[in-house]
Amino acid sequence: MVRVTIVVDVTVIATESLxxxxxxxxxxxxxSVDVGPGVTGLVGANGAGKSTLIKILLGxxxxxxxxxxxxxxxxxxxxxxxxxxxxxxxxxxxxxxxxSATEFVVHMARMxxxxxxxxxxxxxxxxxxxxxxxxxxxxxxxxxxxxxxxxKLAQALVHDPQLVFLDEPTNGLDPVGRDEMLGxxxxxxxxxxxxxxxxSHLLGELERTCDHVVIIDGGKLLRSSSTTxxxxxxxxxxxxxxxxxxxxxxxxxxxxxxxxxxxxxxDGSNGLPGAGHILLxxxxxxxxxxxxxxxxxxxxxxxVRMEQRRHHISEVFHADAEDRDVTKEAAVHGx
Amino acid sequence: xxxxxxxxxxxxxxxxxxxxxxxxxxxxxGPRLGRSYATRSLYSQSLRxxxxxxxxxxxxxxxxxxxxxxxxxxxxxxxxxxxTKLKDLPVEYTRYAVIMQAVISLFLASQAPQSVSRDLxxxxxxxxxxxPIETADYVRAKYAALASAxxxxxxxxxxxxxxxxxxxxxxxxxxxxxxxxxxxxVALLSLLFAGIGLVIASVTPRRGFGIAAVIAVMTISYGxxxxxxxxxxxxxxSGAIPWIGLFSPITLVDGVQTAFLGAKSAFPxxxxxxxxxxxxxxxxxxxxxxxxxxxxxxxxxxxxx
Numbered sequence: 001m002v003r004v005t006i007v008v009d010v011t012v013i014a015t016e017s018l019x020x021x022x023x024x025x026x027x028x029x030x031x032s033v034d035v036g037p038g039v040t041g042l043v044g045a046n047g048a049g050k051s052t053l054i055k056i057l058l059g060x061x062x063x064x065x066x067x068x069x070x071x072x073x074x075x076x077x078x079x080x081x082x083x084x085x086x087x088x089x090x091x092x093x094x095x096x097x098x099x100s101a102t103e104f105v106v107h108m109a110r111m112x113x114x115x116x117x118x119x120x121x122x123x124x125x126x127x128x129x130x131x132x133x134x135x136x137x138x139x140x141x142x143x144x145x146x147x148x149x150x151x152k153l154a155q156a157l158v159h160d161p162q163l164v165f166l167d168e169p170t171n172g173l174d175p176v177g178r179d180e181m182l183g184x185x186x187x188x189x190x191x192x193x194x195x196x197x198x199x200s201h202l203l204g205e206l207e208r209t210c211d212h213v214v215i216i217d218g219g220k221l222l223r224s225s226s227t228t229x230x231x232x233x234x235x236x237x238x239x240x241x242x243x244x245x246x247x248x249x250x251x252x253x254x255x256x257x258x259x260x261x262x263x264x265x266x267d268g269s270n271g272l273p274g275a276g277h278i279l280l281x282x283x284x285x286x287x288x289x290x291x292x293x294x295x296x297x298x299x300x301x302x303x304v305r306m307e308q309r310r311h312h313i314s315e316v317f318h319a320d321a322e323d324r325d326v327t328k329e330a331a332v333h334g335x
Numbered sequence: 336x337x338x339x340x341x342x343x344x345x346x347x348x349x350x351x352x353x354x355x356x357x358x359x360x361x362x363x364x365g366p367r368l369g370r371s372y373a374t375r376s377l378y379s380q381s382l383r384x385x386x387x388x389x390x391x392x393x394x395x396x397x398x399x400x401x402x403x404x405x406x407x408x409x410x411x412x413x414x415x416x417x418x419t420k421l422k423d424l425p426v427e428y429t430r431y432a433v434i435m436q437a438v439i440s441l442f443l444a445s446q447a448p449q450s451v452s453r454d455l456x457x458x459x460x461x462x463x464x465x466x467p468i469e470t471a472d473y474v475r476a477k478y479a480a481l482a483s484a485x486x487x488x489x490x491x492x493x494x495x496x497x498x499x500x501x502x503x504x505x506x507x508x509x510x511x512x513x514x515x516x517x518x519x520x521v522a523l524l525s526l527l528f529a530g531i532g533l534v535i536a537s538v539t540p541r542r543g544f545g546i547a548a549v550i551a552v553m554t555i556s557y558g559x560x561x562x563x564x565x566x567x568x569x570x571x572x573s574g575a576i577p578w579i580g581l582f583s584p585i586t587l588v589d590g591v592q593t594a595f596l597g598a599k600s601a602f603p604x605x606x607x608x609x610x611x612x613x614x615x616x617x618x619x620x621x622x623x624x625x626x627x628x629x630x631x632x633x634x635x636x637x638x639x640x
Contacts, residue, residue, distance in 0.1 A: 088465035096457045110376040113367040160363035192360040
């Protein structure tokens with residue numbers, strides 16, 4: 001099959017001064033944002049309007065004003081056509097405990113319009129892709145949280161949508177499960193060719209996963225730009241060295257020499273115990289790496305690590321929150 | 336009936352073990368059959384679910400047992416008729432469901448919550464509505480499935496009676512007419528009962544409450560109505576009996592079939608509604624069915640996502 005190639009500048013989701021007002025609260029306030037193909041993170045605190053936005057985009061809840069398009073289809077009039085082409089993974093539990101993952105996902109595939117045989121084949125494939133093997137024949141009630149999240153993801157992917165909405169997919173997972181889920185989300189785009197809109201209230205986990213991040217707060221757009229814009233304006237190097245008899249405090253020795261050479265060095269510990277051996281410096285280019293190598297070698301120390309530290313999106317977020325008006329313009333521009 | 340085969344079979348085929356594990360992702364380019372297919376699938380899944388098919392062994396026990404309990408008396412009647420060469424069946428087709436109403440109510444009480452409360456309780460409903468299927472499709476599929484399940488339950492013993500009557504060489508035209516009237520009656524009963532049961536069950540995500548509430552509504556309304564009718568009969572005000580009968584589901588069905596389907600009334604003193612009153616009965620039954628549907632629609636518009 002020739003899947004319709006998505007041209008890079010085509011937007012997957014487009015909203016135009018989209019507002020949603022409930023009697024007491026304004027969930028979305030004139031939100032205008034364009035989202036392209038790839039993995040897009042939708043970040044905001046709890047109650048920022050993420051779930052409301054997804055409901056509107058699925059055509060299930062009418063907007064108070066403004067308009068929105070998903071895959072070029074108007075949410076107000078083409079809701080059914082949109083829901084045929086997108087997948088949705090809710091934030092809350094949604095799995096009956098007394099059926100197996102296979103039975104459940106097959107049923108959901110048929111609810112998406114897949115014929116019985118195709119529904120079974122796609123279910124087997126999809127469950128394997130999300131990492132469920134023999135356990136898929138057992139009742140879901142006995143699954144761990146991580147396995148349940150995979151089943152929820154599988155039911156969103158089983159009909160091979162062009163776009164999936166994942167609402168807080170890492171909720172309730174331990175760090176390992178969280179990493180696996182994030183890796184899986186990355187693969188949904190790179191391997192499966194499906195665009196992803198993933199919400200989270202944790203900024204840090206999205207920077208590794210997303211191509212693009214949209215931050216909303218109180219229903220308003222705070223910022224929308226690509227992850228690289230957020231995090232790669234400068235590169236910070238983290239280095240750690242061993243101590244020797246000549247230099248009982250290797251870290252300090254390196255810091256002094258680098259300082260003498262005019263390189264600004266920060267203490268990477270942030271006051272955390274045990275992290276005092278890490279030095280942070282801003283890389284100006286190739287020569288910084290060479291300098292560090294030479295300095296460490298001259299001192300006869302061992303270089304334990306030298307790695308790039310990206311800025312965290314949260315730093316950007318905090319900076320944004322301080323002067324919202326300025327960045328809002330940038331956000332509209334960035335989209 | 337379009338009951339489809341259980342779906343687990345192919346997924347567990349031996350091909351699975353021999354398959355190389357990391358074949359890449361394959362896109363789906365086959366047909367997408369859309370809303371009406373999804374609605375039909377939900378209908379057949381719910382109908383099978385009402386008899387525990389495609390569910391655990393445990394959930395098959397009660398509906399199957401009730402089905403057997405429904406059919407056994409019919410089989411016994413047939414055996415008696417054939418053995419003793421009776422001129423007619425001991426019970427009219429239209430009367431059978433009235434006699435067995437406790438079993439029917441029990442089936443409704445156990446299966447209506449099974450059909451809708453589970454989706455509410457485990458919050459599966461949003462997964463349906465994030466798909467092409469709409470609120471109305473969901474409600475129609477669930478309503479039709481439970482009504483069909485009730486029809487299977489109530490029509491099966493009538494079929495046993497009919498086949499038995501023919502084996503006993505009773506009058507063919509007579510029996511066929513009675514059987515047809517019986518079928519119309521139980522069809523009406525199925526729609527009415529399923530509607531009432533689903534409305535009650537859809538209010539609570541707890542299955543236990545649903546079961547208790549359905550049983551309560553069915554037995555209390557029938558108990559109150561038959562008591563009042565008994566009192567009216569004892570006080571010789573038999574004119575009130577048909578009007579009282581409007582207030583419980585089973586007496587409603589009884590009234591309709593007495594007025595229009597040639598049934599003998601089960602009311603005290605066999606005081607069934609007249610044709611005029613029968614029209615009121617039909618209107619009330621149809622009104623209740625429509626109201627159940629409307630209430631279900633309203634309920635599910637709220638629980639959407």
